[in-house]
Each structure stands twice: as C-alpha cells, then as structure tokens.
Amino acid sequence: MTGQGQAMLRLKNLVKTYKTGDQALKAVNLEVPDGQVLALIGPSGAGKSTMIRCINRLVEPTGGEVWLDDLEVSKLGAGALRRARRQMGMIFQEYALVERLSVMENVLSGRLGYVGFWRSLTRRYPQADVDEAFRLLDRVGLLHMADKRADELSGGQRQRVGICRALIQNPKLLLVDEPTASLDPKTSRQIMRLICELCAERGLAAIINIHDVALAQMFVNRVVGLRFGEIVFDGPPGGLTPDKLTEIYGEEDWEATIQKVEDEDMEAAQ
Numbered sequence: 208m209t210g211q212g213q214a215m216l217r218l219k220n221l222v223k224t225y226k227t228g229d230q231a232l233k234a235v236n237l238e239v240p241d242g243q244v245l246a247l248i249g250p251s252g253a254g255k256s257t258m259i260r261c262i263n264r265l266v267e268p269t270g271g272e273v274w275l276d277d278l279e280v281s282k283l284g285a286g287a288l289r290r291a292r293r294q295m296g297m298i299f300q301e302y303a304l305v306e307r308l309s310v311m312e313n314v315l316s317g318r319l320g321y322v323g324f325w326r327s328l329t330r331r332y333p334q335a336d337v338d339e340a341f342r343l344l345d346r347v348g349l350l351h352m353a354d355k356r357a358d359e360l361s362g363g364q365r366q367r368v369g370i371c372r373a374l375i376q377n378p379k380l381l382l383v384d385e386p387t388a389s390l391d392p393k394t395s396r397q398i399m400r401l402i403c404e405l406c407a408e409r410g411l412a413a414i415i416n417i418h419d420v421a422l423a424q425m426f427v428n429r430v431v432g433l434r435f436g437e438i439v440f441d442g443p444p445g446g447l448t449p450d451k452l453t454e455i456y457g458e459e460d461w462e463a464t465i466q467k468v469e470d471e472d473m474e475a476a477q
C-alpha cells in the first residue's frame with residue numbers, strides 16, 4: 208500500500224554512469240502518484256530509456272534509490288526483484304514478441320513471472336490466465352487474431368499484443384519505451400490513445416518515453432523533459448513554450464510542434 212501522501216513511484220537522486228563513462232542520469236528526482244500517466248521527452252541521448260530501465264533494473268543504477276510504494280527496488284536481491292517486476296509492466300518500441308508463437312501465447316507469456324518454473328517450461332497456464340488473455344485481446348480489438356502467429360501481424364497489431372502482455376501481469380506501473388517509434392502517424396495516435404485509456408480504466412500509472420512532442424501533448428497531463436540526464440521541465444503540456452522546448456532540445460523551429468499550444472494561447476488572449 209502507498210503510505211499516506213506518498214507517491215507510488217519515487218526516484219531519489221538516481222544516477223547512471225555507463226562503463227564507457229557516459230553519465231546518462233545525473234541525480235534524477237521524480238515522484239509519480241498512483242494512476243498518473245506522464246510523458247518523458249527529450250533529445251536523443253538525454254537518458255530517457257536509461258531512466259525507464261533503471262526503474263525495473265533492466266539497467267542497474269549506479270546510485271540513488273528507486274521506490275515502488277514501500278519497496279526499495281534498488282536494494283532488492285534477485286528473487287525479490289523478480290517479484291517486484293511483476294508490478295511493473297513494460298512495453299517496447301520493437302514489441303519484443305516471440306515471432307513464431309501465437310498472439311495468445313505471447314500475451315500469456317506476461318504471466319511467466321507468476322507461474323512456476325516447470326509450468327512455464329511447458330507453457331501450461333491456469334484457465335483464469337487464459338480467460339484474462341481473451342478479455343484483454345477483446346479489449347484491444349484482437350480477439351479474432353488470438354491463434355495467428357506474431358510474425359503475421361502489422362506493427363500496430365503487434366504493439367496491441369505487447370500492451371496485452373504487459374497488462375496481464377496486472378502491474379501497478381507501466382514503463383513504456385517509445386511505443387510509437389516504429390508506427391505510422393495514425394496508428395501511433397491509436398496506440399497512444401489505447402495506452403492512456405487502459406491506464407485510466409485500470410487506475411494504472413505510466414511513464415511513456417516518447418519522441419513525438421505533439422503526440423505527448425495530446426494525451427497526457429504531465430510532461431517531464433530530460434536533457435543531458437537532468438530534468439529540465441516538469442509540468443502540464445500547455446507549459447511547453449518555445450523557450451521551454453529550446454531548453455529541452457536546443458535551438459529549433461518550434462512552429463509546427465507547438466501549434467496546439469499557440470492556438471490555446473490565442474484563445475485565452477481573446
């Protein structure tokens with residue numbers, strides 16, 4: 208349980224220095240309350256993927272703390288970390304599906320952290336898991352594809368499978384790493400909408416690493432901007448003025464990107 212007034216996810220002075228000497232995160236502090244969906248933006252190399260991966264320790268932090276409710280994830284041993292990871296679903300840019308397995312098997316693989324070792328080897332899942340997988344596939348519009356092989360799907364369909372696989376873990380936090388980077392603009396929008404709707408339905412918090420600022424602005428209430436491993440912006444999408452975007456990304460023509468923000472400003476001024 209989250210303690211009173213305590214954010215569900217807390218990063219305290221999180222540092223990551225790779226063996227190459229690259230300082231990807233410099234003492235990052237961040238709090239994410241229950242059910243909040245935030246977009247993580249920033250230029251290439253800012254440390255977005257590193258931050259997301261340090262939270263579930265796919266990348267081992269060099270320093271600082273990661274807290275998930277009352278659990279200090281950064282201190283856990285292997286067994287406890289495996290259990291903690293069940294609470295953190297991950298969605299990847301390249302979907303990370305097993306190509307030769309069916310859609311259903313890919314979704315069910317999200318339960319591997321729960322079923323015993325032998326059961327996972329034979330991939331025999333409890334009926335309740337199979338039922339839930341059907342429910343999730345239905346929710347994302349892929350019920351009719353349950354028996355198809357993953358390699359027969361389009362990018363958008365694959366990402367829907369990736370979303371189901373993360374959700375069947377029954378996580379409290381979703382870590383989403385560039386979910387739309389391999390998709391066309393229309394599919395990108397559908398996938399972002401789906402992720403945000405599902406988070407709202409389930410009271411799930413999410414950190415979405417996303418390159419497309421306009422897309423982030425469309426769907427989330429909080430944007431965190433990272434630059435050179437430091438948070439340089441944290442606020443509502445409307446606060447992403449040209450100056451702020453320049454602070455995050457460097458000099459650029461922001462006309463197209465901030466169209467929406469300008470429109471709102473004009474309306475407010477009238």
Ligand SMILES: Nc1ncnc2c1ncn2[C@@H]1O[C@H](COP(=O)(O)OP(=O)(O)OP(=O)(O)O)[C@@H](O)[C@H]1O
Pocket residue numbers: 225226227229230231249250251252253254255256257258
């Ligand atoms: N495995 C690694 N070994 C060494 N350096 C790394 C490694 N992964 C990332 N880095 C470095 O850490 C910094 C942050 O990289 P990271 O991938 O987290 O940034 P990002 O904001 O996600 O970038 P992108 O948007 O291009 O994915 C970069 O300087 C990068 O070169």
